[in-house]
Amino acid sequence: DTEVTQTPKHLVMGMTNKKSLKCEQHMGHRAMYWYKQKAKKPPELMFVYSYEKLSINESVPSRFSPECPNSSLLNLHLHALQPEDSALYLCASSQDKNGGAKNIQYFGAGTRLSVL
Amino acid sequence: AQKITQTQPGMFVQEKEAVTLDCTYDTSDPSYGLFWYKQPSSGEMIFLIYQGSYDQQNATEGRYSLNFQKARKSANLVISASQLGDSAMYFCAMIIMNTGFQKLVFGTGTRLLVSP
Numbered sequence: 001d002t003e004v005t006q007t008p009k010h011l012v013m014g015m016t017n018k019k020s021l022k023c024e025q026h027m028g029h030r031a032m033y034w035y036k037q038k039a040k041k042p043p044e045l046m047f048v049y050s051y052e053k054l055s056i057n058e059s060v061p062s063r064f065s066p067e068c069p070n071s072s073l074l075n076l077h078l079h080a081l082q083p084e085d086s087a088l089y090l091c092a093s094s095q096d097k098n099g100g101a102k103n104i105q106y107f108g109a110g111t112r113l114s115v116l
Numbered sequence: 117a118q119k120i121t122q123t124q125p126g127m128f129v130q131e132k133e134a135v136t137l138d139c140t141y142d143t144s145d146p147s148y149g150l151f152w153y154k155q156p157s158s159g160e161m162i163f164l165i166y167q168g169s170y171d172q173q174n175a176t177e178g179r180y181s182l183n184f185q186k187a188r189k190s191a192n193l194v195i196s197a198s199q200l201g202d203s204a205m206y207f208c209a210m211i212i213m214n215t216g217f218q219k220l221v222f223g224t225g226t227r228l229l230v231s232p
Contacts, residue, residue, distance in 0.1 A: 042207055042222035043161070088159050102149050102168055103211055103218050107161035 003027075006091050006108035014116050015081060021111045023074040023091030031055075032074040033105060034066060035090040043090055049074060050096070081115045088112050118143045118212040122223035129198045129230055136183070137193040137226045139208035149211040150191040151220070152182065156204040164206075167191055198230045 004025045013019050023032065031050050035043035048056035049068045063085075065077040074091055092105040119142045129135040141150065152164040167175045167182045175182040183192040195202055208223040 040225075042225055045219065090159075090161060092161070102166055103220075104151070104163055104166060105220055106163060107153075109158060109160040112159065 004091055004093055004106055004108035006089075006111055008111055009109065010112045010114075012114045012116065013078065013081065015083070017081075018077070018079045020078065021076040021089055021091075021113075023076075023108055024072055025093040025106070026072055027093060027106070028071075028095075029093035029106075030071060030096050031094045031103075032068065033092040033094075034074070034076050035092065035107075037088040037090055037110070039087075047076075078113075081113075083115050086113055086115045118145070118210065118221060120208050120210050120221055120223035122208055122226050124226045125224075126227045126229065129195075129228065131200060131230055131232050132197055134194060134196045135198055135228065137195070137206050137208075137228065139191045139193065139223060141189050141191060141208075141210050143189075143210065143212060145212065150182070150184070151209045151211075152180070152191075152193045153207045153209060153222075154202075154204045155207065155225075161207070165193070195228075200230050200232065203228060203230045 007022045033048050034046040037043040045058050046060045047066045052068045063080050067075040088110045090107050090110045092107045094103050094105045121140045148169045150167045154162045154164050165175050165177045165180045165182050167184045174184050179196045181194045205225045205227050207225045209220050211218045212221050
């Protein structure tokens with residue numbers, strides 16, 4: 001089973017709201033990732049968690065706050081977002097962040113976020 | 117610099133025909149992995165096929181095969197017997213070595229449209 005589950009599928013929020021995106025995997029993977037994807041563009045890496053610790057932050061603004069409560073769950077807390085933050089947010093997982101050249105990342109279906 | 121290039125913004129193919137999606141890459145690292153992902157309009161990034169730099173044979177997965185030409189630094193995806201459900205965006209990606217972890221770098225994508 002190569003399933004990564006993301007909720008909600010769609011989210012509309014105002015610039016003063018606080019919301020969270022959730023991601024879950026049960027493949028025993030120890031690396032989890034958040035990506036942001038704008039329309040007609042490839043995904044851009046935001047954060048990497050390895051063994052439940054934040055490993056990489058790709059210079060993401062502090063209004064995005066990731067959290068990894070356990071090895072299966074990954075959250076992305078959103079606060080005071082801007083309209084330009086509207087995008088598809090994808091979660092992915094892999095066996096290990098340094099799993100060799102064959103470090104396949106499996107993605108969820110994403111959350112489509114609109115910031116008004 | 118490590119880079120993935122997809123030169124075809126869009127491709128059209130008739131149902132049941134084969135289609136080749138182009139991908140070239142640039143890296144000085146002898147060890148790397150190449151991946152193809154499919155992204156339907158629903159948003160999910162679906163892993164299709166993997167090729168390692170040291171693999172002697174071209175990878176195949178069902179109707180998908182990867183035409184790996186190392187000297188030319190190309191990793192084209194061949195889809196045989198196209199189906200209507202193959203209509204989607206296709207991304208070529210490469211694992212690159214970065215400081216502390218292996219980063220997945222995507223090309224700009226090719227949109228495939230399969231017609232009846």
